[in-house]
Amino acid sequence: MSTRHRAAVLGSPIAHSLSPVLHRAAYEALGLTDWTYDRFEVNETDLPGFMQGLDDSWAGLSLTMPLKRAVIPLLDAISDTAASVEAVNTVVITEDGRRTGDNTDIPGMIAALRERGVEKVEYAAVLGAGATASSALAALARICTGPVTAYVRTHTRADEMRGWGGRLGIEVHTADWAEAAHAFDAPLVVATTPAGATDALVPYVPERPGTLFDVLYDPWPTPLAAAWAEQGGAVVGGLDLLVHQAVFQFQQFTGETRSPLAAMREAGRAALA
Template identity: 70%
Template sequence: MTGPRPPRRAAVLGSPIAHSLSPALHRAAYQALGLTDWQYGRFEVGEDELAEFLGGLGPEWAGLSLTMPLKRAVLPLLDEISDTADSVSAVNTVVFTDDGRAVGDNTDIPGMVAALAERGVTRVERATVLGAGATASSALSALGRLGAQEVTACVRTEARAAEMRSWGERLGVRVTTTGWGEAARALSAPLVVATTPVGATDALADAVPATPGVLFDVLYEPWPTRLAAAWSAAGGQVVGGLDLLVHQAVCQVESMTGLAPAPLAAMRAAGEAALAAG
């Protein structure tokens, strides 16, 4: 473990941002790591406001967590991006170096891999992804790391389908696309990753297979989703959005503070407490 850096600031940006759990997770990490002078906040920032916000940051800033709609909007504003972030053209983490450079990374991908590994899923040959967008492309990358040979993406429009096929080609994952009306059939895959907004998969709760595999639902509030509840009731294993949030935040804390390992258990407990408190 390297020595701690001087007191710094970090924050999560996005819109909407009021219900983000990131402050609870990062503050718990700071406390456990003894970084009592570090601060972590949250700021409502839209795409049109991002450049001005970044331009106003001082040297005390260590890093930023980014949520929607900023994960792709930030790309042209950075000095450098990691290979992981470049592979999906999505950044959810910005780290400011000692010489003032802004470096973008994507911790959603290793976060997904770690969350699945924690539940014993370290390899998968076939999977289904529900939805498209930045989180879906990160899911494709994570599935590629797990050895997936075939992924079915269920999307609502042909434009989204073409986008997912393109991401598959870029990431070296064979992607077959189907319309949303075929999503119920696609739930039979050994691993199903739901990347859709709240309520989008509710109608699929009645289509859970008799012997379900693993469901990774990236939502954490409200929890469980109807699909996750039905999946568990049928005996399937469920990995939730809090699992993803905690594991990707672990990577962020380590990158921003220079301290490792980040306190996974303390961060998870803080997230659970924040959700319970509403």
Template identity: 75%
Template sequence: MTLRHRAAVLGSPIAHSLSPVLHRAAYAELGLAGWTYDRHEVDEAALPGFLAGLDAAEWAGLSLTMPLKRAVIPLLDGISSTAASVEAVNTVVFTDDGRRLGDNTDIPGMVAALAERGIERVPEAAILGAGATASSALAALARICDGEVTAYVRSEARASEMRHWGERLGVAVRTADWSEAAKALRAPLVIATTPAGATDTLAAEVPDHAGALFDVLYHPWPTALAAAWTGAVVGGLDLLVHQAVLQVEQMTGAEKAPLAAMRAAGEAALAAR
């Protein structure tokens, strides 16, 4: 019988992470009384040593946030095709035969969060921003978008990055300067991947009959853009919960993680901040 019962989230900074709240809520609902889930401040330099120090008989898996999603790849025994598509791993599972396998649950988590709100196919879409989350958003759109994706970015370097990811993921990507970002708000689906405050000035430009907005931030919430939105809104907590559901299932072997209990725990934690 396996003794593995430990999991954690790693990153730097990590004190803000809601992952322990979500995973512990899942363990309680699933009756996994002996399971623990902690957070550890780990940067790229410390990651190899941290992994080497783990007891494979105890550890079931890890959640990874920045800046570790790419740094971990050379330290693993294999990664899923989903993780390979964006060269980013946010989930590590330890197998019975001692291997460390990487996956990316952000991408299917985005798709699931949108589907929960009835958004399963879109004719076109817009992305605000061009960082690591934007590449995951493109990968998610590769699964549900039938047409062109327009990315609004602040530099030609970022534009080139997004076009590269589009070619790699098989998505038709057009880039536009951030000065034209208000035009994005008329797309059937807008995915905002920018830091807090970056889209605040766009709130006054929201059309009367907007499509759907997926804003990946969860604190502070709602963002100014989300508060002003006139259509369907999917938030960062939705993404966080759906990707965590997939992590819990992979790490514990549970057939179905308790989505409602995890969301309720996340909402309560955010309300207390």
């Protein structure tokens, strides 16, 4: 019988992470009484030592900033999904000690959209150009049949987004942030920006908006998400992404095929409330 029953989230800062709440709720809901999930404040300098100190009780790790890229040289292998965006948010540790990196943000985004009935779109828009935007492009590469327009603030970011598009096999156009209100013409808009960045766009929400995926979850709803919902548009939020990607992590760590999605979502909402 496997003695691997430990998992944790690593990052810096980490105190705000909802991952322990979500994973512990999943263990409780599915009766995995011998599993534990913790959080550890770990930066890039600390990471090699932490990884070296893991014993055979460990099954997996969740990674947040700034470790998603720093962990890659410390792994035995990474999935094609993680390699496509050069970011690992999940490390699975097998019984023989092999450590494989994956990225569950990308399938998490797809699953969150599918839950709202979004299976395919003809074109899309992305607001922002940070790390989450590259994951958004990777998700869109699987569901978007046409081009994606990214609204960015600098020429450097524009070059980066077009570069990601080339790597991911999706046509990416770029436009200046000053034109961001035009994003709302798309049937799917993915907002990957920090809190407050899209507040000035609220007056431009159209009368019949499509679907908005706003990756923020606290505070929620964002002014943009609230205005979008008021106009009858479908809204996918950051908590949706968080719970869907956590389900994939949970299943990889534990080997469970059952989904604890409802328990995770309820626990996440309670924690945010």
